[in-house]
Amino acid sequence: MPVPTRYQFIIDGELSDRAVAAFPDLDAAPSSNGTTSLFGPVADPTAMRAILAMIDNLGLTLLEMRQLPD
Secondary structure (H helix, E strand, O other): OOOOEEEEEEEEOOOOHHHHHOOOOOEEEEOOOOEEEEEEEEOOHHHHHHHHHHHHHOOOOEEEEEEOOO
16 A cells, blocks of 8 residues: 655645635645645545645635655
8 A cells, every 4th residue: 555645735825714624634834924834645646636626626826736755
């Protein structure tokens, strides 16, 4: 079974509690520069597509996405 890869998604703006709840497998941390970081394990390409689709469906602006070290 493959080990999930950790990713960080930088979102423009501060997310509401409702928006954060849309990403139950990710942790959220607001930043002092007006962005929100969502981060955590992403199991596979299907999970990645689901996260990116949810970002799009909520009308959020993805500023950056990066793989985190293990």
